[in-house]
Amino acid sequence: MNNLISVITPAENNEKYINTALESLRNQKYTNFEVLVLHSDIEALKSIVNDEYLNDDRYRFINTPADIYVGATRNIGIEQAKGAYLYFLDSDDYIAENMLQLLHESIGEFPMIRGRMKTTDFSTSSVIILPGTNKIKMYSNRRYNLLRSESAINYLISKNFIDKMNLRFSEQFKTYSDLTFMVPLMEEIDIVPYAEEAIYFRRRGNDPINNPTLRQSSLEQLTPDLFGVYNQLRSDNMSEEGRKYLDDKLLNFYRKRLVSEFRDDTTIDYYFSSLVESINKIDPDRLKNKDFILKNDVKVIKSNNKRRFRKLSNFNHFLRDIKNGITSRRGRKDLIYKRVFNYMKLKDNLVVFESFQGKSYSDSPKYIYEYMLKNKSNYNYVWVMNNSNKIPGNPKTVKRNTLRYYYYIARAKYIVSNVRMPNKYIKRPEQSYLQTWHGTPLKRLAGDMDNVHMPGTNAERYKKNFNRETDKWDYLIAPNQYSADIFRRAFWFNNTMLPTGYPRNxxxxxxxxxxxxxxxxxxxxxxxxxxxxxxxxxxxxxxxxxxxxxxxxxxxxxxxxxxxxxxxxxxxxxxxxxxxxxxxxxxxxxxxxxxxxxxxxxxxxxxxxxxxxxxxxxxxxxxxxxxxxxxxxxxxxxxxxxxxxxxxxxxxxxxxxxxxxxxxxxxxxxxxxxxxxxxxxxxxxxxxxxxxxxxxxxxxxxxxxxxxx
Structure with a gap:
């Protein structure tokens, strides 16, 4: 009897973690497995992989075409797998040493079994083993709960069952392609065993810009993919549970991700027709327990009246801002900033200077200001100063994050700073933002940092907020070519680099x-x-x-x-x-x-x-x-x-x-x-x-x- 398990592991873009994944496989108590490691440049990958895996016949390194999505890569693995069972392991994750044994012993006559996952920050590369009771649950009418992560990882699946259904991942979509594999499986299978103690350690993504996870991918990527996958899978012939799963996924994505982007009319123009097509498939009963705003949005979307939807969307955003403004002092400040100050005319001769978040009159902003004070008589100046400080020229001063502060950064034509602005700063299209930065980099910056050790800082959020900030920079000063090259990459900077040296020098x-x-x-x-x-x-x-x-x-x-x-x-x-x-x-x-x-x-x-x-x-x-x-x-x-x-x-x-x-x-x-x-x-x-x-x-x-x- 063929009890071989084929572990399919795409390794593209996660090369630095591959040895941890392979180590966790080598430590398995169940040894009757093969590992299909897939990559577009196998020779380059082999130069990274430890020798013990290169010399083990169980590890097969398979070349794949460049520029294909992970779904297509997994399909190549499925075609070449020799095992009776398939298991998908992402190359930046690892599994406990009893994982394959427990799943194999527990699958019985069922076509597939799922194990429990644990998300980790991977502060260490050592494989952690969590002892368990080997308890098995059975999921039947709640089996779609196992698809909350939209992922095919951590399932042991019968290869014969996959071949019988002629099941493959969609190669059209970069994100959500796992659903095109898993939803048909869930529709075909009545009961899915769930091993509560079969631990899969999933790496928490910390690079939402260069190598995003599904959840971290850009809205421009996620939206058309979700619409496409939803329209491909959603059918009235599906089970009630399947229809509910897909409908709720679409509605939650709309409410939690798309709605916030609909402040911009061009975003509505771009997505509206696809939104109409998908929303029209939703079961009306799915809206019974939803809030009034969502129900009204869906109703207008189904009418296919973009002009009316744009007005409704703008009104809903206004209501949300009003609600926040009523409930808190911060909300009132945000409301006035967004809804009043940002609609006032820019002052073309106004420059706001800020150094180290208003902590000092210093650094390159100081020297730029003093040069302008001597050579540019037709400008007015505001300095952000949290404490009183005597400044040449007697400019206006404001404390950071006060209402006056937001008034000036909303109305100034020019912003000059050496650190990040507040996350809530909205850069107006007519503004010019000069980022002077504050040093030649020795230590790794932003996008080049693997981990972020600052207290209370989430790596994903840190990088995402940093990227939102750098998108606002029109100009960035470089003190030397070495810094210019690093700034381009680490700050994801695509605007004007000024190769001038630092004014503070x-x-x-x-x-x-x-x-x-x-x-x-x-x-x-x-x-x-x-x-x-x-x-x-x-x-x-x-x-x-x-x-x-x-x-x-x-x-x-x-x-x-x-x-x-x-x-x-x-x-x-x-x-x-x-x-x-x-x-x-x-x-x-x-x-x-x-x-x-x-x-x-x-x-x-x-x-x-x-x-x-x-x-x-x-x-x-x-x-x-x-x-x-x-x-x-x-x-x-x-x-x-x-x-x-x-x-x-x-x-x-x-x-x-x-x-x-x-x-x-x-x-x-x-x-x-x-x-x-x-x-x-x-x-x-x-x-x-x-x-x-x-x-x-x-x-x-x-x-x-x-x-x-």
Missing amino acids: DILTNQNDEDTINRLKRINHIPTNKKIILYAPTWRDDEYFKVGKYKFNLKLDLHRMKEQFGDEYIILLRMHYLVASNMDLTGLEDFAYDVSSYSDVSELYLMSDILITDYSSVFFDYANLRRPILFFTYDIEKYQGQLRGFYIDMETELPGPLLMDNNEVMDAIQNIDAVCEKYEDRYNEFYERFCSWDDGRASEKVVDAMFEK
Whole structure:
């Protein structure tokens, strides 16, 4: 008797996870299986796969055509499968070691059996085994509940039954194609056993932009696919349960996904005819327990009167905004912003500047503003400032997220910011949004991050919100070609890149003189007769007390430094603004100065003779001064391996030494001239690669590009 199980595993776009999936199969207690690994470039895939799978005859690597959907790939697997049973395993998931054994022992004479799934963030690649009671449930008139995830994974299915029905996945649709396989199965089968303890570990998608799951796919992809699959499957000859399943899926998709997009008349124009075709198939009884708004929407859609539906849709959105405005203060602010301010005329000469979410008057927005103040007399300016601050030119100031704030960002022709705007910001078509960003990237950004370790942050939501933000950027400043290439990819940026260098670095070229440096020291009550060490470490993504409260354990031995270098040096401590803990500088008076709240880090660079940092991007800017840089990287293995990861090789490309403990830091400072000599060639290469665009005219170039146009 053929008891072979054929596991069909498409591997396209999930290559980095394939070994975890294959490992979970190799660990199976039930060993009578074959694995069909499908990919459009098998040789490239084999270079990733571990040798033990390449040398095991049970693992078959099958080449598939490029640019086909996963349904077509699975069909190739079905055609080549030799087993009596089929099992679909996604290559970014894994299964418990008793999975195949339990399903095989429990399927009996039934055509298929389903196992329970668990979604995981996969913070570890180890295979987790959950012991169970091997309890089996039987699904009959509720069998469509097993299709809540619209997926064919985690079913063991008789190959003979599939062949008898001539069942295949639709190759026309990228999403929802599993339904074209599973719904006919559910219609044919009366009872589906369900193994409660057969655990399938499903990876939670964290890349909704480059490699989205079904749920994360764009509306432009999901909508025509769902309409197409629904129209292909929906028939009056179906079981009542099948019709209800498809009708509810369409109605829920309309209410939860499409309705919000119908604020835009062009979206209505694009989808309306397909919506009419599908909605007309819905059983009228399906609406009995639905709310009045949905019933009315369906009625108007069935009338095929697009003009009337557009009016109804606009009215419904207005009612929702009114309801939110009545029930909460935030809702009232949102209502006024969306329904009043965004319909007012833009002020063509108004510019809103924002730096670090209103926390400071600083960074590139500051230098762009000051250039405009001197050279552009026909503009009015608003600065977003959460605390009072004396700003040259006496512009209007507003606190972030206040009603006045939303008034100005709705009416300003120009927005200049160095971080993301609030998610609720609606960029008007006539506005110009300049994103200056705030550093050359060392650590991986947004779309390049595999995991997001910031507390309270969901990776999927983080990337999706980031992508919505970058879609609004008209201009993005790049400090060098290296950054421009990363920004294009990691920010999904397709608009105008400005290859100007950073405006905040203009001061490092134009005011790098003794008079300016001494003036800055006197203003900040810093001795002019001593050299200055600037310590500016980054924050660690995984170090926090709770959401919004970050910590930093100072590893630098300041007391020892004072004892050895106090006669010649002082040290400025520049902690990241997210760090909430206070430093204890008792006994370090006249040696250690906390400058964490100092708004303009470029002025700190000018005053400093040596920079000590770690993974902060500050050294890219500081290198413009050609002064010594030391890297205190005591936790580099953890930071590079577990957290963000780096774009460059720190051991071979940085313009200074990697120092692992205080002894090495002290020795480097003591012998700073020798360090400079040793790293001179690498520093010159680094400068050419990362600093050559900074010529002191970045502000001028940016203003010309954005405002002269």
